[in-house]
Amino acid sequence: MSLFTRPRRPQDTTEGEADQGEPAAPEEGTPPAATPPGWFGWRHRWPRTAHGVTVGITVLAGALVLFALLVPNRVERLEAGAFLRLPAEGILLATLLLVLKARWRRITAVVAGVLLGLLTVLKFMDMGFYQVLARPFDLVLDWILLDDATDFVRESFGRGGQVLAVVGVIVLFVALLALMTLATVRLTGLMTRHRPVAVRTLLVLGVAWITCVTVGVQVGGVPIASKGTADLVGDRVEQVRAGLRDARVFEKEASVDAFAKTPPDQLFTGLRGKDVLFTFIESYGRVAIDDPAMAGPMDTALKEGTRRLEDAGFASRSGWLKSPVTGAGSWLAHSTFLSGLWIKNQQRYRSLTTSDRMTLTNYFRKTGDWRTVGIVPGVRRAWPEGKFFGLDHIYDSRHLGYRGPYFSWTPVPDQFSLEAFERLEHGRKDREPIMAEIILASSHNPWSPIAHMIDWDDLGDGSVFHEIKKEGTDPKEVWKDPENVRTEYRRAIEYSLSCLTEWVERYGDENTVLVFLGDHQPVPTVTAGSTDKDVPVSIVAKDPKVLERVADWNWTDGLKPAADAPRWGMDTFRDRFMTAYGPQGGAIAAPAP
Incomplete structure (x- = not known):
């Protein structure tokens, strides 16, 4: 039964307790309901x-x-x-x-x-x-x-x-x-x-x-x-x-700053007179270099970039940094790199940006010998945190003079962003040295459609990119196949690298010092589930004295870091960089990875 x-x-x-099953039969003599129950x-x-x-x-x-x-x-x-x-x-x-x-x-x-x-x-x-x-x-x-x-x-x-x-x-x-x-x-x-x-x-x-x-x-x-x-x-x-304990832990960590009492004239003595550019390439992670499906084309692109820079008189060294995030959360990685603190969540970010912690950009500004600017094309509205980072002037997507189309998430193609930096700041006559934070966002998820390189003289106000966008791929179609996503990701990274190396080749001089890095690994669709958080980092300069200062870092020659190149936490870079380019030069001891 x-x-x-x-x-x-x-x-x-x-x-x-009410019976929730079949309704009970009506008692004998009960008149039938006009509408049967149930x-x-x-x-x-x-x-x-x-x-x-x-x-x-x-x-x-x-x-x-x-x-x-x-x-x-x-x-x-x-x-x-x-x-x-x-x-x-x-x-x-x-x-x-x-x-x-x-x-x-x-x-x-x-x-x-x-x-x-x-x-x-x-x-x-x-x-x-x-x-x-x-x-x-x-x-x-x-x-x-x-x-x-x-x-x-x-x-x-x-x-x-x-x-x-x-x-x-x-x-x-x-x-x-x-x-x-x-x-x-x-x-x-x-x-x-x-x-x-x-x-x-x-x-x-x-x-x-x-x-x-x-x-x-x-x-x-x-x-x-x-x-x-x-x-x-x-x-x-x-x-x-x-999470509740983390606020107290972070407060204790943030109270320690090895350079807090360093006089301004003792900061960055090895970089006086140089233009120092800290450039983040969105989602440029280790997977782009190590993954077998991407390794061949990326190896070619990095070797070609290294060769072109060498032909222009530049040398480069590369290593690895461990990012606090993967997949997204660029602002957490940027603030980790600049502050020397491990900014792994939004609570730490809020605590950092409401504190008096000095960042790399703050310290450059403190010397009084650099104009500090930010090129942040991904910002579309007011960015109050910009004041915390010690930037004299911020150029967001609304102030770069771009009149072209968005490329998916990216408001401004990287080549135009770099040309705008040249027009607005770097190319000005009789200027003081510049320290710039530059964000290259063309390699931001979803990597479709992607712009491609054109003649720098043809950039104009960016209207030329309307036709270029029509030639690009459709993100809805790309994301139906993980392999297509990975291919478009690699192409986006190659585009960002080409923009940067060509800009240095075209506009760089003996006073140019470029530090560029990825902010985090891409999403798991690209990393195939890897939990690795490493990103490449490179230093490029024409003046040999600049790279001599970091000789004992044991980084790899060229734009491609070796698999066994040093791997540091991203939060250690600030103090290492400031030590290497301070009065004593040299590097500080490497912590355990």
Whole structure:
């Protein structure tokens, strides 16, 4: 006999609890209702169909709860084996619901449903963060990134795409909480009405779970007995505690500055009279050099860049830096590099930019011998943090004179940004030495469409890029195939490198000192799941005395760092650089990687 049609016994229903199954037959003598009860009467007209729908809804409710308990929080783990498990949390929750009294059972069922819904939302958010940042969502520190995510959608797909995305997320969130709560309440009612069967089933499942743990039963390398939800919750509790402690830890770290009391005339004595350019290439990570599918073309591009620079009289040295982020979060990497502090989250960034910590750019400004400027084409609105970094003048996307199209996320192609820097600052007559922070954003995700090099004299106001954009690829088509994404990523990096090396070749002189680096590795679609956070860094100069100062860094000759070249934390660069170009010269001891 079916579980759902078995005659009900008195013990099947708890006193005072409403029966959520078939409605009771009307008492004898009761006049028939104008409309039969139960879904406007259709259950009575088509009982077999109604029974099938009831069973189907119950099955769906069970599947939804199991999905919440078993779904992993990473896309690459979404496979059939992940759902062929026994969740300890489900067994314990069902047992708890059975032993509670009716009133508390209903309350617990609702609360459990809401929590399961929130847990599922958290897992979905983790999936997105792992896909972009190669890490889970931080419940304390990452909320501000949701605003940045909506901005990215707007800039990539327009205002309409942003609105649709936000509305879709809100609807999905509300629907998930509601459906998960209804599913939990429905299953609770089912267990209560069929208590003996439920008790026996839970005993069997509990014994099976313990047996699977003891024996170590697995399917496809995945343990049958699961407690992944409990582990996830435990990890998040510890993550929250660590996030709350991190503010105190960071405050202590930020209070130490080896150069805080150094007189201005003792700073950067080895660079006096030089133009010092710190240039970040967006998403230029180690994968671009080491990945077998990219290594050949990238090796050719870096060798060609090295050769062209050498023909122009420049030498270069390269090494590796470990970034605090991967996939995204460029501002965290930039501030780590410039401040000498490990800026791994938004809380640290806010603390840094509201403090009096001196950055590389601040120290150059402190000497009074350099004009400090920023070329930041990715900035489209007010950037109050710019004052913290000690920049005399900031040129964002609105002040570079560009009249061409966006290239996906990128407001200004790199070649135009560098030509604008030449026009606005570097090429001016009778100027003082410049220290510039330059952001090259053409290699920013999604890497489609990409600009290509043209004659520098033809750049004009950038209108020429309208035709170039039409020749580019469609990001919607590119992102259908990971291999196409990787190819476009490599081409974007090659474009940024070409822009930079050609600019040095065209406009550099004996007083040019260029330090350029990647800010972080690209998204996991490109890195194929690698957790490596290394980025290349290079120093380029025509004056041999500049590179002599860093000879004991043991960096590799040329623009391509060797696989075994020194690897430092990005936060150590500031002090190493300031030591090497201070009065004593030389380098400081390398910390453990």
